[in-house]
Amino acid sequence: MKSLIIILMTSVLVNNYVLSKFLGICPFLGVSKKLNQAAGMGVAVIFVMLLATAVTWPIYTYILAKNGLDYMRTIVFILVIASLVQLVEIILKKYMPALHASLGIYLPLITTNCAVLGVTLNNINDSYNFIESMVNSLGCGLGFLLAMVLFAGVRSRLETANPPEAFKGLPITLVSAAIVALSFFGFSGVVDGLFA
Amino acid sequence: MNPILLAVIVVCSIGILCAVVLVIAARFFSVEENEKIGAIRECLPGANCGACGYAGCDGYAKALAEEEGIKTNLCIPGGDGAARQISEILGVEFEDVVEQVAVVHCYGDCNHTSHKMDYDGIQSCQAAKMFYGGAGKCSFGCIGLGDCVGVCPNNAICIENGIAHIDTRKCIGCGLCAKTCPQKLITVMADVESVLVTCNNREKGAVARQKCSNACIGCKMCVKNCPSGAISVEDNLARVDYEKCTNCGECAKHCPVGCILVSDFSGIHRYSEDDEGQKF
Known part of the structure; x- marks a missing residue:
């Protein structure tokens, strides 16, 4: 139990996918202008990460690893995640149109999101078992949501700031993203101390 | 078995399996969209201004197509032209738009x-x-x-x-x-x-x-x-x-x-x- 909590806290704070590993930067910069959009994207990513892990972990363990094909995992995972997201979209459209209307526009974006692929591959690389993988995915998704929401707040402040002409637009956004990432650096080493 | 052949077979069969699942899902979970929604949406100007009281042009088109008795003259930017076209599609009487x-x-x-x-x-x-x-x-x-x-x-x-x-x-x-x-x-x-x-x-x-x-x-x-x-x-x-x-x-x-x-x-x-x- 303790190790699961450590995995969760580590993936949320220390190994934050956006701010420490720099995965999923595209939605982080693209969809973080408005707080509600950022939160919607974050929730959609949590959902897809959990689902992708639940499917890719058994495929790796019972099909690829058994046949000595573990070097094919990247390609197979891309294939599986892409069709999985499509499947989820079709089912959501049929049975939960309200949820589809709010998450629908983010799902195609997530299909090719490297953060989702990164989570599933890292679960294998860290040789987590199924439960640990799911907890790690949940943590990474929560970390993504946290980063998106925090950065949406920062960007709403940037709207009214008046930076020098050369910094306007994307440059000041990247600079502020770097400073937010720097603040997350402070979490390294904290988690081990929490449960010592 | 030849490892290259095995890799090809495994990856292909996973791909085909995914494709089959998607085809079946698309067949069984398909949603019938009302054709009128698209036709009405074409008539609206697409400014998404919300003056009609619905969430954008898509919302108004959907409401018009699916619910009875919604006025066709709510789109102010579209004016009489849009209202006339929508009335034709829905087969209801046309009313002037109050500019x-x-x-x-x-x-x-x-x-x-x-x-x-x-x-x-x-x-x-x-x-x-x-x-x-x-x-x-x-x-x-x-x-x-x-x-x-x-x-x-x-x-x-x-x-x-x-x-x-x-x-x-x-x-x-x-x-x-x-x-x-x-x-x-x-x-x-x-x-x-x-x-x-x-x-x-x-x-x-x-x-x-x-x-x-x-x-x-x-x-x-x-x-x-x-x-x-x-x-x-x-x-x-x-x-x-x-x-x-x-x-x-x-x-x-x-x-x-x-x-x-x-x-x-x-x-x-x-x-x-x-x-x-x-x-x-």
């Missing part, structure tokens, strides 16, 4: 009022209002930094002489400016009306008069002279009840400060250089 225009309830330009400070902060009305109610002497009036100009989808608004002017020929009546204005100075009204109180100051007459020579002083001359009882004075400010107003113009003739304006809003740029001629 709407946005109007500014302030005429405190540089000739009528002045500043109480030099504001050099963030150039938006919203921000300026938070800083001691804006730079103008009158804290009810137009701040003139153009938040409304930014949201207008049709470039109908310009800032002239320190206040917002709406070009009624370009205005599509969507009301986005009315929602944006931090002073709540802009309202959307039917363009058949022509009486407008161009002041929003709710202070007592003498105080308001000191701040702006166009300010409504709440003297009730308009109330006394209105033949149809359409004007009332609340909070030291004249208000027109458009249900009763007959556009006769008596109020404007008797207004001592000239803050009541009578003009035809349907397609006439109200504020020409010779604006005395426009005011009675």
Whole structure:
């Protein structure tokens, strides 16, 4: 139990996918202008990460690893995640149109999101078992949501700031993203101390 | 078994399995979309202004197609043309669109009022209002930094002489400016009306008069002279009840400060250089 909590806290704070590993930067910069959009994207990513892990972990363990094909995992995972997201979209459209209307526009974006692929591959690389993988995915998704929401707040402040002409637009956004990432650096080493 | 062959077989079979699942899902979970939604959506202008009361053009098209008894003339930017097309698609009777225009309830330009400070902060009305109610002497009036100009989808608004002017020929009546204005100075009204109180100051007459020579002083001359009882004075400010107003113009003739304006809003740029001629 303790190790699961450590995995969760580590993936949320220390190994934050956006701010420490720099995965999923595209939605982080693209969809973080408005707080509600950022939160919607974050929730959609949590959902897809959990689902992708639940499917890719058994495929790796019972099909690829058994046949000595573990070097094919990247390609197979891309294939599986892409069709999985499509499947989820079709089912959501049929049975939960309200949820589809709010998450629908983010799902195609997530299909090719490297953060989702990164989570599933890292679960294998860290040789987590199924439960640990799911907890790690949940943590990474929560970390993504946290980063998106925090950065949406920062960007709403940037709207009214008046930076020098050369910094306007994307440059000041990247600079502020770097400073937010720097603040997350402070979490390294904290988690081990929490449960010592 | 040959490892290359095995890899090919495994990856291909996973791919084919995914494809089969997707095909089956697309067949069994397919959603029948109402064809009318697409057809109606084509008729709408796509400004997504929300003037119809629905969440964008898609929302209005969906509501029209799926629910009975929704009026086809709610799209103000689309006008009669869109309403006629939608009525044809739905097979209901066509009703005229009530054309709407946005109007500014302030005429405190540089000739009528002045500043109480030099504001050099963030150039938006919203921000300026938070800083001691804006730079103008009158804290009810137009701040003139153009938040409304930014949201207008049709470039109908310009800032002239320190206040917002709406070009009624370009205005599509969507009301986005009315929602944006931090002073709540802009309202959307039917363009058949022509009486407008161009002041929003709710202070007592003498105080308001000191701040702006166009300010409504709440003297009730308009109330006394209105033949149809359409004007009332609340909070030291004249208000027109458009249900009763007959556009006769008596109020404007008797207004001592000239803050009541009578003009035809349907397609006439109200504020020409010779604006005395426009005011009675």
